[in-house]
Amino acid sequence: MTIFTLILAIANLLLFLSKASSIDTLTLSQSLPDGTTLVSKDETFELGFFSLRNSTNRYLGIWFKNIPVKTVVWVANRDYPLKDNSTKLIITNDGNLVLLTKNNKVQWSTNTTTKASRPILQLLNTGNLVLRNDNEDNKNNNKSSNNNNEDRFLWQSFDYPSDTLLPGMKLGWYRKTGLNRRVIAWKNWDDPSPGNFSWGITFDSNPEMVLWKGSFKYHRSGPWNGIRFSGAFGGSNRLSTHPLFVYKLINNDDEVYYSYSLTNKSVISIVVMNQTLLRRQRNIWIPENGTWRLFQTAPRDICDTYNPCGSYANCMVDSSPVCQCLEGFKPKSLDTMEQGCVRSEPWSCKVEGRDGFRKFVGLKFPDTTHSWINKSMTLEECKVKCWENCSCTAYANLDIRGAGSGCSIWFGDLIDLKVVSQSGQYLYIRMADSQTDAKDAHKKKELLLIGTIVPPIVLVILLAIFYSYKRKRKYEEENVSVVKKDEAGGQEHSMELPLFDLATLVNATNNFSTDNKLGQGGFGPVYKVN
Numbered sequence: 158m159t160i161f162t163l164i165l166a167i168a169n170l171l172l173f174l175s176k177a178s179s180i181d182t183l184t185l186s187q188s189l190p191d192g193t194t195l196v197s198k199d200e201t202f203e204l205g206f207f208s209l210r211n212s213t214n215r216y217l218g219i220w221f222k223n224i225p226v227k228t229v230v231w232v233a234n235r236d237y238p239l240k241d242n243s244t245k246l247i248i249t250n251d252g253n254l255v256l257l258t259k260n261n262k263v264q265w266s267t268n269t270t271t272k273a274s275r276p277i278l279q280l281l282n283t284g285n286l287v288l289r290n291d292n293e294d295n296k297n298n299n300k301s302s303n304n305n306n307e308d309r310f311l312w313q314s315f316d317y318p319s320d321t322l323l324p325g326m327k328l329g330w331y332r333k334t335g336l337n338r339r340v341i342a343w344k345n346w347d348d349p350s351p352g353n354f355s356w357g358i359t360f361d362s363n364p365e366m367v368l369w370k371g372s373f374k375y376h377r378s379g380p381w382n383g384i385r386f387s388g389a390f391g392g393s394n395r396l397s398t399h400p401l402f403v404y405k406l407i408n409n410d411d412e413v414y415y416s417y418s419l420t421n422k423s424v425i426s427i428v429v430m431n432q433t434l435l436r437r438q439r440n441i442w443i444p445e446n447g448t449w450r451l452f453q454t455a456p457r458d459i460c461d462t463y464n465p466c467g468s469y470a471n472c473m474v475d476s477s478p479v480c481q482c483l484e485g486f487k488p489k490s491l492d493t494m495e496q497g498c499v500r501s502e503p504w505s506c507k508v509e510g511r512d513g514f515r516k517f518v519g520l521k522f523p524d525t526t527h528s529w530i531n532k533s534m535t536l537e538e539c540k541v542k543c544w545e546n547c548s549c550t551a552y553a554n555l556d557i558r559g560a561g562s563g564c565s566i567w568f569g570d571l572i573d574l575k576v577v578s579q580s581g582q583y584l585y586i587r588m589a590d591s592q593t594d595a596k597d598a599h600k601k602k603e604l605l606l607i608g609t610i611v612p613p614i615v616l617v618i619l620l621a622i623f624y625s626y627k628r629k630r631k632y633e634e635e636n637v638s639v640v641k642k643d644e645a646g647g648q649e650h651s652m653e654l655p656l657f658d659l660a661t662l663v664n665a666t667n668n669f670s671t672d673n674k675l676g677q678g679g680f681g682p683v684y685k686v687n
């Protein structure tokens with residue numbers, strides 16, 4: 158044997174050893190001592206023991222193997238720090254993961270009760286650490302397959318998230334067992350034990366994502382409207398349209414959960430809870446710069462926190478005051494808006510002329526704690542359902558896709574509202590009839606017209622001015638717009654009237670086209686401007 162072949166053999170052996178040291182599974186007879194790691198097949202994730210900065214505590218956790226900034230995405234023993242580096246991870250015969258000290262003291266255990274036969278531990282490419290029966294793998298001896306079929310797992314780390322939501326992880330409930338997967342921030346960056354800032358899904362009839370500060374709601378996504386969460390910005394907002402992310406909310410008899418995935422598998426992105434800032438942050442890894450880039454954050458601003466303005470109020474960051482009552486509502490008290498708003502005119506349940514619904518456009522749907530849904534009802538059935546129950550205060554389509562479907566109704570005061578522009582959502586709020594019915598609006602208008610002795614063209618001018626003023630005002634305030642085109646509630650406003658020349662009017666009314674004609678008053682036709 159020449160020196161060369163010997164070197165080759167040694168090199169091969171080293172290669173073999175280095176390959177062998179990077180394994181993704183652990184069997185019953187093996188253990189994982191401090192200092193060794195498991196690595197997922199595609200080498201994305203690594204499981205092992207680690208310490209944080211100047212603390213000597215040891216933790217078992219999972220981090221990205223190929224990211225120079227150590228980013229721990231899961232911690233096993235976040236509540237049970239290890240005091241030295243003599244601990245090892247083992248699998249027990251009954252199918253549990255256990256952290257054992259050198260004195261054979263159990264420091265942490267998975268505590269599952271499922272039946273196991275020859276359990277093995279595997280770190281999957283998704284970052285999921287799973288315990289499963291070994292024989293399951295014999296059926297499907299395919300090295301490249303990395304199936305994430307949950308039924309096969311005795312236990313999985315994805316069911317016990319730490320502070321990070323990875324693509325494919327489920328946030329929410331498994332109804333059968335009552336398992337609630339929540340993401341909870343680290344206490345601080347030197348201590349992975351649970352802080353008091355958490356993220357989860359409510360278990361109400363109409364689930365929504367909520368950030369909690371302790372036991373208080375801190376941010377609410379709004380219920381899912383078939384396309385996105387109702388509080389997410391629509392239209393041009395990159396959160397709902399960015400091609401990199403696919404979001405979903407599943408709500409069926411077995412489970413209710415949120416999860417997201419990435420369309421480009423070579424991009425690395427996580428959602429992490431930041432206790433110091435009280436923000437949920439979505440980060441993307443930028444390899445060129447060797448840093449995480451903040452992509453999205455929640456809550457974004459004061460109006461994105463939970464219910465800053467009280468009931469029936471709209472929150473607008475750029476306006477002063479920030480809180481404004483919805484149309485048809487007035488402040489509960491005059492000195493401060495903080496207590497929210499009440500109806501300007503009270504309604505009386507099922508009393509003809511004092512009970513109806515007013516349509517609001519683009520509102521984030523109210524808190525769903527006191528609500529009820531039906532997936533198959535039409536909007537008309539929904540309206541009837543709401544009308545028949547005197548505690549019902551609003552209704553809407555559950556799913557806004559297409560012409561809209563399903564029924565969502567709310568009881569009691571509506572809280573945590575906000576205008577979300579271009580959201581395509583309509584909310585029907587129960588109010589005194591006089592403010593809701595289109596026919597009534599017409600009547601009101603005609604009364605006004607009859608009482609005004611002016612030539613028809615002046616009427617047109619007045620209305621044109623009124624509508625253009627109203628539009629401008631709406632645009633400026635980004636206020637709730639009431640869809641009814643001929644809604645006339647704003648006529649109480651006194652205003653200084655600017656003058657328009659005929660050309661402007663011809664232009665604004667499409668040469669007095671019939672399309673723009675709203676109706677015929679006692680003194681002539683009435684047009685709307687384009």
Ligand SMILES: *[C@@H]1O[C@H](CO)[C@@H](O)[C@H](O)[C@H]1NC(C)=O
Nearest residue numbers: 190191192193213241242243
């Ligand atoms: C374990 O800790 C001891 C003392 O702190 C240290 O000397 C030793 O190198 C450590 N071993 C490993 C594998 O980290």
Ligand SMILES: *[C@@H]1O[C@H](CO)[C@@H](O)[C@H](O)[C@H]1NC(C)=O
Nearest residue numbers: 209210211212213214347348
């Ligand atoms: C960790 O180190 C920082 C400065 O490096 C120091 O201010 C802090 O007190 C240390 N924390 C602990 C727990 O030792």
Ligand SMILES: *[C@@H]1O[C@H](CO)[C@@H](O)[C@H](O)[C@H]1NC(C)=O
Nearest residue numbers: 233234236264265266267268
């Ligand atoms: C497992 O059960 C033991 C005993 O009931 C308990 O002390 C421990 O906190 C549990 N461990 C986990 C990780 O829940």
Ligand SMILES: *[C@@H]1O[C@H](CO)[C@@H](O)[C@H](O)[C@H]1NC(C)=O
Nearest residue numbers: 297298299300301302303304
């Ligand atoms: C192994 O699994 C991969 C992906 O699931 C599949 O494309 C491939 O055909 C499988 N190979 C065999 C031999 O079954």
Ligand SMILES: *[C@@H]1O[C@H](CO)[C@@H](O)[C@H](O)[C@H]1NC(C)=O
Nearest residue numbers: 344352353354370371372373
């Ligand atoms: C949350 O924890 C921080 C620091 O640990 C504390 O200052 C704050 O008061 C806590 N908040 C609640 C609502 O418990």
Ligand SMILES: *[C@@H]1O[C@H](CO)[C@@H](O)[C@H](O)[C@H]1NC(C)=O
Nearest residue numbers: 420421422423424425443444
């Ligand atoms: C996926 O992301 C990588 C890294 O950012 C990029 O180089 C690649 O072009 C992307 N692929 C697609 C199909 O967008």
Ligand SMILES: *[C@@H]1O[C@H](CO)[C@@H](O)[C@H](O)[C@H]1NC(C)=O
Nearest residue numbers: 346429431432433434438451
């Ligand atoms: C929390 O957010 C701040 C500001 O964006 C950032 O500097 C810090 O690194 C974040 N913490 C973590 C661990 O991401």
Ligand SMILES: *[C@@H]1O[C@H](CO)[C@@H](O)[C@H](O)[C@H]1NC(C)=O
Nearest residue numbers: 442443444445446447448450
């Ligand atoms: C990398 O950093 C530079 C300078 O900080 C910045 O201009 C650039 O946009 C960053 N690249 C990406 C992809 O974010």
Ligand SMILES: *[C@@H]1O[C@H](CO)[C@@H](O)[C@H](O)[C@H]1NC(C)=O
Nearest residue numbers: 530531532533534535538564
């Ligand atoms: C939902 O509405 C449909 C149609 O009105 C009705 O048949 C069904 O019983 C309702 N379901 C529930 C749970 O109320």
Ligand SMILES: *[C@@H]1O[C@H](CO)[C@@H](O)[C@H](O)[C@H]1NC(C)=O
Nearest residue numbers: 528529545546547548549568
């Ligand atoms: C109205 O709805 C509430 C809440 O679901 C319910 O408790 C109450 O019984 C309903 N009232 C009527 C008259 O149906």
